[in-house]
Amino acid sequence: MRLGVLDVGSNTVHLLVVDAHRGAHPTPMSSEKSVLRLAEQLDGSGTLGREGADQLVRAVAASKAAAARLGCEDLMAFATSAVREAGNSAEVLDRVRAETGVDLQVLTGEDEARYTFLAVRRWYGWSAGRLLCLDIGGGSLELAVGVDEEPEEAFSVPLGAGRLTRTRFRHDPPTRSEVRETTEWLAEQLAPVAKKIRRVGTPDRVVATSKTFRTLARLTGAAPSSAGPRARRVLTDAGLRQLIAFISRMSAADLAELEGVSASRAHQLVAGALVAEATMRALSLDELEICPWALREGVILRRLDHTNGSDLDTPPDRTRRTGDTGRTGRHGARWS
Numbered sequence: 001m002r003l004g005v006l007d008v009g010s011n012t013v014h015l016l017v018v019d020a021h022r023g024a025h026p027t028p029m030s031s032e033k034s035v036l037r038l039a040e041q042l043d044g045s046g047t048l049g050r051e052g053a054d055q056l057v058r059a060v061a062a063s064k065a066a067a068a069r070l071g072c073e074d075l076m077a078f079a080t081s082a083v084r085e086a087g088n089s090a091e092v093l094d095r096v097r098a099e100t101g102v103d104l105q106v107l108t109g110e111d112e113a114r115y116t117f118l119a120v121r122r123w124y125g126w127s128a129g130r131l132l133c134l135d136i137g138g139g140s141l142e143l144a145v146g147v148d149e150e151p152e153e154a155f156s157v158p159l160g161a162g163r164l165t166r167t168r169f170r171h172d173p174p175t176r177s178e179v180r181e182t183t184e185w186l187a188e189q190l191a192p193v194a195k196k197i198r199r200v201g202t203p204d205r206v207v208a209t210s211k212t213f214r215t216l217a218r219l220t221g222a223a224p225s226s227a228g229p230r231a232r233r234v235l236t237d238a239g240l241r242q243l244i245a246f247i248s249r250m251s252a253a254d255l256a257e258l259e260g261v262s263a264s265r266a267h268q269l270v271a272g273a274l275v276a277e278a279t280m281r282a283l284s285l286d287e288l289e290i291c292p293w294a295l296r297e298g299v300i301l302r303r304l305d306h307t308n309g310s311d312l313d314t315p316p317d318r319t320r321r322t323g324d325t326g327r328t329g330r331h332g333a334r335w336s
Helices: 050-069 081-085 089-100 109-124 161-168 176-200 211-219 237-247 266-282 295-305
Strands: 002-008 012-019 027-035 074-079 131-136 141-146 153-157 205-209 234-236 287-290
Touching: 002 050, 002 295, 012 050, 012 295, 027 050, 050 074, 050 089, 074 081, 074 295, 081 089, 109 131, 109 141, 109 153, 109 205, 109 295, 131 211, 131 266, 141 176, 141 266, 153 176, 161 176, 161 266, 176 266, 205 211, 211 234, 211 237, 211 266, 211 287, 234 237, 237 266
Parallel strands: 002 074, 131 205, 205 287
Antiparallel strands: 002 012, 012 027, 131 141, 141 153, 234 287
16 A cells, blocks of 8 residues: 655655555655745744645645655645644644645644654564653654553653744854753753653663754764664764754854755754753653654554554544644544
């Protein structure tokens, strides 16, 4: 089965096309991205403006056409924090459906953490023992820990790299006081979550996913993407501290010139690094291993787990919530 997965995030709209068969690892065939930065287009009241909605509709329509051109039998489309938190999310989602025919579903932050955890578990297998999984997105930080495919604890906190760049930094590059104050503020925000995670037990393996962590690892000496997905890549606390001292003095334009840093994400690299450092410190972590699978792969794997292959519901033993954000209603994540 050729399956298309459309991920509408805070920064990009990403279409991933895979050959997916039940019981087998999904094989990537094509990957297409467009930069929207939807989170930056929310106004002071949290509403996504007309221009942002127009861009979203065009991007979804283009992705749907690309999926058809690539022979996809099915297209699963979901949105994360930027759309989830928009005050007019239901209106925007209705417009996307009416003008493109795509039923764009909204994942809760906790479900993001759970799907990502599933992908990490499948990548490393049962021998990995208790996993602790971290993922920094544009709008939120997801954390999940457990010994099964369903985490024992899963959290989503509003500490995404893009969000912090918008709300904590007024200068490019950020001033020393902005960096110091943000570091202290992050420690306060992460302390309650870290306490709950530590109660679960010491993890056997600590894993990070997402573009932010991959970029940070690459900048501290991890193997490039050309080495393949199976190359072991790590991010250490010592390497991260040294990197922050370097990149926090660089403008976004200069950061975009570094190897492995995309122009669309360069402006939020410092904030992402500070979130990573604060999370490692709060959880007393010396090293993270970088996993190539993340949210999109978790969504695909959950879909393939269903016997008839036609329904993707919420994780096992949980009732699908329809009002978590108070805004999405019938747009809560489900595929049929």
